[in-house]
Each structure stands twice: as C-alpha cells, then as structure tokens.
Amino acid sequence: MTEALIELRGVRAAYPGRGEPVLDGCDFVFSEGDKIGLLGPNGSGKTTLLHVMMGLLAPACGEVLFMGRRVATEKEFRQVRLQVGMLLQNADDQLFFPTVLDDVAFGPLNQGLSPSRARDAAVQTLESLGLAGFENRLTHRLSGGEKKLVSLAAVLVMQPRALLLDEPTNGLDPETRERLVGILAGLDRSSLIISHDWDFLACAARSFRSIRHGHVHVEPPAIVHAHYHRHPLGGEAHDHGDPVARSGVND
Ligand SMILES: Nc1ncnc2c1ncn2[C@@H]1O[C@H](COP(=O)(O)OP(=O)(O)OP(=O)(O)O)[C@@H](O)[C@H]1O
Ligand SMILES: [Mg+2]
Numbered sequence: 001m002t003e004a005l006i007e008l009r010g011v012r013a014a015y016p017g018r019g020e021p022v023l024d025g026c027d028f029v030f031s032e033g034d035k036i037g038l039l040g041p042n043g044s045g046k047t048t049l050l051h052v053m054m055g056l057l058a059p060a061c062g063e064v065l066f067m068g069r070r071v072a073t074e075k076e077f078r079q080v081r082l083q084v085g086m087l088l089q090n091a092d093d094q095l096f097f098p099t100v101l102d103d104v105a106f107g108p109l110n111q112g113l114s115p116s117r118a119r120d121a122a123v124q125t126l127e128s129l130g131l132a133g134f135e136n137r138l139t140h141r142l143s144g145g146e147k148k149l150v151s152l153a154a155v156l157v158m159q160p161r162a163l164l165l166d167e168p169t170n171g172l173d174p175e176t177r178e179r180l181v182g183i184l185a186g187l188d189r190s191s192l193i194i195s196h197d198w199d200f201l202a203c204a205a206r207s208f209r210s211i212r213h214g215h216v217h218v219e220p221p222a223i224v225h226a227h228y229h230r231h232p233l234g235g236e237a238h239d240h241g242d243p244v245a246r247s248g249v250n251d
Helices: 046-053 074-083 100-110 115-128 144-156 174-187 198-204 243-247
Strands: 004-013 023-031 035-039 061-066 069-071 084-087 162-166 190-194 207-212 215-219
Touching: 004 046, 023 046, 023 061, 023 190, 023 215, 035 046, 035 198, 046 162, 046 190, 061 074, 069 074, 074 084, 084 144, 100 115, 100 144, 115 144, 144 162, 144 174, 174 190, 174 198, 190 198
Parallel strands: 035 190, 035 207, 084 162, 162 190
Antiparallel strands: 004 023, 004 061, 061 069, 207 215
16 A cells, blocks of 8 residues: 555635635545656636645644644744745755755755765765756856756755655746656655646656546546647657657656
8 A cells, every 4th residue: 555645634725815625624635656747727726725835834734744744833844844845936945055055955954964975975966967067156147947947956955754846947948848848756755746737747657637626536537649839940850759668757
C-alpha cells in the first residue's frame, strides 16, 4: 500500500476580508510515489493548498497529517519542511541572500552540513541545472527564468523526499522548460506540481487534480494527441519528438 505523505482532512482555509473561504472542507492525499499535476483557474486556491500542506497558512478548521501524524505547530511543520521541498510561485519570495551560492547553500547548512560540504552540494546542484558559474552572481540581478532555476536549485540541494512545485515553468523559455521536464523525470521523487502549462504537466505528472469551489477533484488521465500549431520554427523542418517517450514518466 502506498504511504500517505501529506494528507488534508476537512480543511477550511480563508483570508481576512475575502468573504468565501478558499478551501472549504477540503480533503486531499499526497502519497509516496505520486506525481500529481494540480490545475485550476487563477485564484482557485492552488497556492493556498500548498501553503496549508507546508504549514505556511494555518487552516481555520480541519487537520494536516504528515506520514499519518497530525502536524499543527511550527516545530512540527519544520520537520515536514526538512523532508518536503517547496518551490514558491514567486522566486523573489524564495531567494533572500545577496549571492546565488549563499541562497543555494543555505538549506544544506540548515540541515547541519559543514560550510565546505554545503558549498560543494550547492555547486553540484547548480551545475546539474545548467547553472555552473552562477555561484557569485547577484541574486537580485538575475533574470526571471534564472531566478526560477536558482530557486529550484535551493530546493533540490536539500534532497527532499518529495517536491511541491508552484508553477515551475513560469517564465522559462521552451528549451529550459524542456530541460526541466528531463530533470523532473530523472529525479524519481514524489511530486505535486501546479501549472497552467498543460503540455508540461502532461509530461511531468502521472495523475491530475483540480481545485474548484474549495475542493480538490480527481481529473482524468492525460491523452497525448497531435494538433496543428504555429511557432517561430514553423517554416523550417523540425522535430518535436515524443515528449512522453522523452521524459519517460507517463509509462
Ligand atoms: N494573503 C492573502 N490575503 C488575502 N487574500 C488572499 C491571500 N492570498 C491569496 N488570497 C486570495 O485567495 C484566493 C486563492 O489564492 P491562491 O493564491 O491560492 O490562488 P491560485 O489558485 O494559486 O491562483 P494563481 O493561478 O493565480 O496562482 C484568491 O482569490 C486570492 O486573491
Ligand atoms: Mg498560485
């Protein structure tokens, strides 16, 4: 039987002044081995769901369980955050040190690694994401896509057993987005991915959920199909390959 990593039971989450709660009696299970794509219109509560799962927002009612145990206090959620990595929707909320190296080494230092081992881990992770040589770059001067990738490095360097990714492809060019599909496919890590990029989700996720009216709904599996399209390479012969075969995740 697959083990539930994080479970929400009857969660109600609301923000002051918003009126209707965003999540209203919401049940959701994220299990070991899952690769879930989470869809939903703007403002439907996707980010809110992730924040509740990580203890960044306390539910008004209901409970959060981590590996079968109720978690409620900051101390309890700190244990969750050591094992589950979250990529925030806005990279500027994730990066707070002057240099890329400081940002990426912060997690491993926090996990108790020595400064030199934390540095090595950071350098290695940056390299694996195609960011070799970025160590001394100033974080606030990076482009939007670069910030997104550095944020991802800051998450992956901690080798979390599971990943919650909030719009990881937002602002990435097609080539970098493609690289990200490959990286996620190669990670073999339980993951919950929010995205409005359906093509990306079809490659990166194996099952799908959506949020509507404060509840999580199970969506049917993705069906890969061809369609007419246009893009700047349209006039030249080119090959898109088979994204599913390439990523190897939808078998
Ligand atoms: N801190 C906050 N204070 C007040 N309202 C908030 C706050 N954060 C989110 N909301 C509101 O809660 C609702 C759900 O927001 P949430 O960010 O979870 O949506 P989302 O599904 O992630 O949307 P998007 O696709 O645009 O990222 C929205 O109506 C939003 O305006
Ligand atoms: Mg969001």
